[in-house]
Amino acid sequence: MSATFTSPLAEALAEPLLERFLRYVRVDTRARRDTGVTPSSPGQRVLGVMLAEELRGLGADDVELDANGYVTAKLPTSSATTGATTVIGLIAHLDTSPDAPGAGVEPIVHRAYDGGVIELPTGATRLDPATMPELATKAGHDVITASGDTLLGADDKAGIAAIMAAVAHLRAHPELPRPGLAIAFTPDEEIGHGASLLDIERFGASCAYTIDGSEIGELQDETFSAVEVLMTITGVDVHPGFAKDKLVNALRLASRVIAALPADALAPEVTSGREGFIHPYAMEGSAARAQLRLIVRDFDDALLDAHVALLEAVAHGIVDDEPRATLDIQVREQYRNMRLYLAESPRVVEAAAQAMRAEGIEPRREPIRGGTDGSQLSGRGLPTPNIFDGGHEYHSVREWASLQEMAAAAATLVHLCEIWSTQ
Numbered sequence: 001m002s003a004t005f006t007s008p009l010a011e012a013l014a015e016p017l018l019e020r021f022l023r024y025v026r027v028d029t030r031a032r033r034d035t036g037v038t039p040s041s042p043g044q045r046v047l048g049v050m051l052a053e054e055l056r057g058l059g060a061d062d063v064e065l066d067a068n069g070y071v072t073a074k075l076p077t078s079s080a081t082t083g084a085t086t087v088i089g090l091i092a093h094l095d096t097s098p099d100a101p102g103a104g105v106e107p108i109v110h111r112a113y114d115g116g117v118i119e120l121p122t123g124a125t126r127l128d129p130a131t132m133p134e135l136a137t138k139a140g141h142d143v144i145t146a147s148g149d150t151l152l153g154a155d156d157k158a159g160i161a162a163i164m165a166a167v168a169h170l171r172a173h174p175e176l177p178r179p180g181l182a183i184a185f186t187p188d189e190e191i192g193h194g195a196s197l198l199d200i201e202r203f204g205a206s207c208a209y210t211i212d213g214s215e216i217g218e219l220q221d222e223t224f225s226a227v228e229v230l231m232t233i234t235g236v237d238v239h240p241g242f243a244k245d246k247l248v249n250a251l252r253l254a255s256r257v258i259a260a261l262p263a264d265a266l267a268p269e270v271t272s273g274r275e276g277f278i279h280p281y282a283m284e285g286s287a288a289r290a291q292l293r294l295i296v297r298d299f300d301d302a303l304l305d306a307h308v309a310l311l312e313a314v315a316h317g318i319v320d321d322e323p324r325a326t327l328d329i330q331v332r333e334q335y336r337n338m339r340l341y342l343a344e345s346p347r348v349v350e351a352a353a354q355a356m357r358a359e360g361i362e363p364r365r366e367p368i369r370g371g372t373d374g375s376q377l378s379g380r381g382l383p384t385p386n387i388f389d390g391g392h393e394y395h396s397v398r399e400w401a402s403l404q405e406m407a408a409a410a411a412t413l414v415h416l417c418e419i420w421s422t423q
């Protein structure tokens with residue numbers, strides 16, 4: 001066995017997994033904001049059709065691609081399973097981030113990476129281990145990148161490939177005991193819709209795992225609690241030549257709201273660890289009407305509410321001073337910290353930790369400064385922690401993945417099945 005692999009099982013899974021991964025990343029599944037339809041981009045359905053076909057080819061039952069682009073399938077227990085009644089879910093998302101180009105991905109496999117700077121052929125994109133501490137530890141790995149002008153899409157096609165590789169292995173080895181498996185590939189996770197239309201009852205699992213983390217060993221049972229705020233300020237627009245004492249400029253008011261928010265605290269650029277933030281990420285409009293979009297995040301629900309209250313107070317303090325202007329604030333809940341829900345079924349996270357140890361990996365339990373499909377699913381009654389998938393530098397043209405870590409994720413899933421087969 002090559003020393004870079006975590007086990008002979010991971011090494012055996014690696015090449016078939018890579019073949020799948022390279023196919024999946026070539027499909028442009030970049031999510032689009034504000035289309036009002038699911039999936040938000042046609043490529044997600046193209047990948048869905050491909051995966052449904054492959055799942056049928058692997059002998060999965062009840063394979064379905066529904067009207068919203070969700071791919072679901074079941075894999076029954078094997079003949080070697082005695083008495084297991086649990087069904088566990090394996091979930092990954094089809095879409096890629098809208099924040100980087102996603103069309104025409106041309107993956108490059110850098111076999112036995114030498115540990116130096118990787119220069120990509122286009123876009124003057126370089127991956128420098130001096131500024132990428134995780135890459136610096138991957139000398140000897142087979143590193144996969146895009147070509148420099150697109151993201152790679154390991155987020156989350158590494159998760160999809162790991163699930164498919166594990167399912168193919170389990171099908172080929174009926175002598176391995178396994179629980180019933182429910183598989184879901186979901187659209188539009190990156191724009192906050194992932195799994196919202198997954199019918200949990202029909203899915204039929206008593207717990208699930210998203211394969212959507214990054215560095216090997218990541219096991220995440222805690223995410224942000226998250227809301228989105230849409231603020232609309234209406235002013236009074238008048239021809240600027242005749243505007244004296246009449247014009248009320250909505251854009252100026254919106255700019256003052258942003259300027260009045262804390263800048264040396266409670267902003268993503270100055271916070272880390274368990275600190276929350278208020279983040280204005282889009283402003284558009286005219287003198288007549290301005291719209292401000294913000295996200296608010298914290299690990300603690302009471303603090304999250306306090307940040308929203310602060311934001312509302314700041315905005316009202318500025319806009320209410322101008323009686324001719326109006327202010328409308330819409331607060332939309334996105335997801336809640338999954339910790340509260342997972343604490344009720346500690347066995348779910350414990351089984352994942354045990355599966356990683358069986359693969360020789362020490363689990364790293366760190367809160368995610370973000371959300372996963374599992375944040376929402378856990379809140380809806382399906383406890384769903386998150387497992388690493390070996391991809392890195394997500395949402396950027398520098399995105400890369402380690403084949404050894406992707407294979408370790410697939411091997412971890414095989415162990416996870418063995419552990420649940422006796423529950």
Ligand SMILES: [Zn+2]
Binds near residue numbers: 212
């Ligand atoms: Zn993801």
